[in-house]
Amino acid sequence: MNNNPIIYSDFPDPDVIRVQDTYYMISTTMHFMPGGVILRSFDLIHWEIISHVYDELDNTPGQRLAGDSSIYGKGMWAASLRYHKGTFYVCFVANDTGKTYLYHSEDIMGPWRKQNVRGFYHDCSLLFDDDDRVYIVYGNKEIYLTELDADLNGPKINGLHRMIVKDKEDIRLGYEGSHLYKIYGKYYIFFIHWLSDGTGRRVESCFSSESLEGEFTGGDILDDDMGYNNAGVAQGGIVDTPDGEWYAMLFQDHGAIGRIPVLVPVFWVDDFPVMGIEGKVPLNIEVKSTRPGYVYKPLTESDSFYYEPDENGEVHLKNVWEWNHTPEHTLWSLTEKPGVLRIHSGKISPNVGLAVNTLTQRMTGPACEMTVTVDGGRLKNGDYAGICALQGCYGFIALTKEEEKYYLVMVAKELDPVESIWGEPGGDRKPGREFGRIPFLGNKVTLKVYADFETNVDTAEFYYLDKGQWNRLGIKHQLYFRLDHFTGCRVGLFLYSTKETGGMADYYNFIYGCLK
Structure with a gap:
């Protein structure tokens, strides 16, 4: 191999x-x-x-x-x-x-x-x-x-x-x-x-x-x-x-x-x-290890979100996690409820790309899937909380609340053929397009994103768990590498508000799986 x-x-x-x-x-x-x-x-x-x-x-x-x-x-x-x-x-x-x-x-x-x-x-x-x-x-x-x-x-x-x-x-x-x-x-x-x-x-x-x-x-x-x-x-x-x-x-x-x-x-x-070898990069390569038998930590990880504060009382996320931008530390916590990543809303945002405190990991090829349980019991009307494939042409599945009722939605930004490789001038400030919506009884749900990076595929699909069965919501969404973000697609856990701030979402039991 x-x-x-x-x-x-x-x-x-x-x-x-x-x-x-x-x-x-x-x-x-x-x-x-x-x-x-x-x-x-x-x-x-x-x-x-x-x-x-x-x-x-x-x-x-x-x-x-x-x-x-x-x-x-x-x-x-x-x-x-x-x-x-x-x-x-x-x-x-x-x-x-x-x-x-x-x-x-x-x-x-x-x-x-x-x-x-x-x-x-x-x-x-x-x-x-x-x-x-x-x-x-x-x-x-x-x-x-x-x-x-x-x-x-x-x-x-x-x-x-x-x-x-x-x-x-x-x-x-x-x-x-x-x-x-x-x-x-x-x-x-x-x-x-x-x-x-x-x-x-x-x-x-x-x-x-x-x-x-x-x-x-x-x-x-x-x-x-x-x-x-x-x-x-x-x-x-x-x-x-x-x-x-x-x-x-x-x-x-x-x-x-x-x-x-x-x-x-x-x-x-x-x-x-x-x-190279005769001008070619070898498909298989071996290098003598300076520490044979060393066991490496994975470059991506699942997370139970149970963390112990250090000697200074600070909590540090695993090295595999990075925020989408500089986080607002007053709006997230791992200690308010043990075993939970809690994100508070403090900003009105038109889409997931402008959501503060989106927690990300790199995706992995040739395919990967990530699941997380979201508790949206304290969402405000107009809030979205879920899991996303984060890039300029993002896609996500989320729990949302409207007129005090809950829905599951799949939202994405499609590639606009008139956009340049740099994306929209000044950045994307429009809402994404909704491709799937169903009423949801309750406020706690397990969500999944599956990403396929086989040659010339680059797609993401979004699922929710219902009575032990995974059900897809929305479309198979096309992913791209463009210079508007200039990075590979990442998985992100997010909360953003479109109407009022003050909402909150809890995230449990993040599971990362590398496939194929």
Whole structure:
């Protein structure tokens, strides 16, 4: 059975390092909070989530989903992860604030100290050179190298600053996704571009130089889609094993599930990297584990919602959970009723995308199903509480209340053919379309979403449990990967109000199942 791609879930823009016998990887988390997910592995194939770099970023109105504002399609992306002289560094830009952020910590688990770097460095990569000088490389089409000051606050006065590579080909997307390294005494920069001719897909490139002041030369080094929809495997970092083998952790666009990690062997020929086996990414790959027998925590989990406060009286959700934006902490609880995730309503919202405190996990291919029991006994008229497939073209099943009566509804946003890949200008502020509605006696129900991510399928179906039987409500909803959210589809537990605030919903016994 093939094990490459190594993770069938949305972990894009990976950057990977090794510290002694342990590999660490960071991935883009966009608008989700906590952000900057950190994963750990001992064999580069199996991974577990161990921490996040930050709980909140700048707490702006958009990051909080205040009013009709949001940061969907923006936020944190393409971080650089480095380890230098006992300190971990994470550097990235946020496209909603237009800022560059640098976090550092002596412990990969945190806490992380935050600062800003003057300037905006798209798809940046840090390099700590042997002489303790620090550089940042970045850009799109034109790739620049800038020396930073000793405190990493911004460009060094009279420091090195130059364009090192410029994409001159017929391109849809110029060089970006930079990763800069010093290996065997030479400098290597990896990035991707998207050609307009030929295969017309994402391609991995590499350029090298004897010095940072010298000429960088090179070209394309991997052009392969693993037989999947002409989706090129590219963009990410490289890392060596303790035994001296080299691998690239790249990603591949994989439809609505998102952008999924792919591991590619790297060989050195005449001091230049060669990726893949005869130009192809292997479907099966093995890497010697530095800790054989280690048992990894799953990347997705069920949750009973029984949590014990820590020594400070705080409750921390499992690392697999992330909120859709910065949460409003006064409006959710795991302690008001043990074994229950409780969400309170504090905002009027036109649709689920603008609902505060939607709790999410990544979906998993090739198929997955998630169930949860919802108690809507304290919903207000116009409230919706349920489980969703969260993306721009979302779908959900929910318990709702109208004129003091309960209904089950299936609601979705269909793809509008006149919309661009970026979605509606200014974001989607319209209600979704209702595809199913039935009266419901009672206020407590078990709901399910089933998602199928087989090649060219990308659909979600929604069910409710009645007398031990699962019944589908509404349509089989088509899912998409678009740039309005720029993330893979996620499962979300949500509550939102359309008429008045003050309602409340309880969520019990979340069960996550990976299928096929």
